[in-house]
Amino acid sequence: MYHILTASQFDRKELEKIFNCADRLKNRCGDPLRGNPFLMAQGRLMATLFYEPSTRTRLSFEAAMSRLGGSSISTENASEFSSSVKGETLADTIRVVSSYADVVVLRHTSKGAAKQAAESSRVPIINAGDGAGEHPTQALLDLYTIRSELGECDGVKVSLVGDLRNGRTIHSLIYLLSRYSDVKIQLVSPDDLSLPVELTDYLASCKIPCQVCNSMKEVFAWNPDVVYMTRIQDERMGFQKRQATLCLASKDLINLPEKCVIMHPLPRREEIEIGVDGDARAAYFRQAENGLYVRMALLCGLFS
Ligand code: NCD
DSSP states (O other), X not given: OOOBOOGGGOOHHHHHHHHHHHHHHHHHTSOTTTOOSOOTTTTOEEEEEESSOOSHHHHHHHHHHXXXXXXXXXXXXXXXXXXXXXXXXXXXXXXXXXXXXXXXXXXXXXXXXXXXXXXXXXXXXXXXXXXXXXXHHHHHHHHHHHHHHHSOOTTOEEEEESOTTTOHHHHHHHHHHTTSTTOEEEEEOOGGGOOOHHHHXXXXXXXXXXXXXXXXXXXXXXXXXXXXXXXXXXXXXXXXXXXXXXXXXXXXXXXXXXXXXXXOOSOOOTTBOGGGTTSTTBOHHHHHHHHHHHHHHHHHHHHO
């Protein structure tokens, strides 16, 4: 069974296959009135089971399913409205939901929840974010965006900025970047929000050059091809609102290379000033749109 649990499960060949499929879908999907010609998911049902808030991930999965001719059932606030309130275990919930649907997209508060769900599921589980663990489908669309914006992923210099400790999109993106050659990574975070040691060890084992630092000044001095900003994940720190200290303002744009790609998984807060949006290098809304094509490609792979 083809579960999608971690970004580390993809090799370069599979990534290229997904991205080529996403390219084809993107070109055919330009006109919503024409619909999608493939109808790969016709007669199939997807369940989206979300225990944490989401806008893009859930809606783009459901839109992807719908554009492929399939349909979805959903609990968007499962912590409050599913039987978990009554004390049902995740394993029991998954056993039941997987008897209704052909694929289950799960977002959960706990790291490892998707892997655990896969053990009691009759159908593929897609990890749509497991606590501070991973978010593999976001990383796929992130890498697809880098490829679309720059033409290739080999040799890219990527600054990862913000809450590297809790940012699950960062964790998954690191696994995917490691599949490409000559990649260089800059890890930029407040000292107490640095990348978990399992990931710094992983980067060292792949011999990927890494620079660890804590200021935007160092980002500008490094001349990155990609600046990937993230928000502080307050929900992993007891919901204490903490202001970002690593921020990109429009006055900073002059310090970034002309061809730099500015990315963010969204939702953004103060870490990217709204004034940056109009700059041609600001790719985060194109990145969010790419989520649709990449998730369509993943569902095509699943149902083909
Ligand atoms: C991310 C997530 O949920 O991890 N959002 C998303 O899926 N686009 C990033 C975040 O919430 O900060």
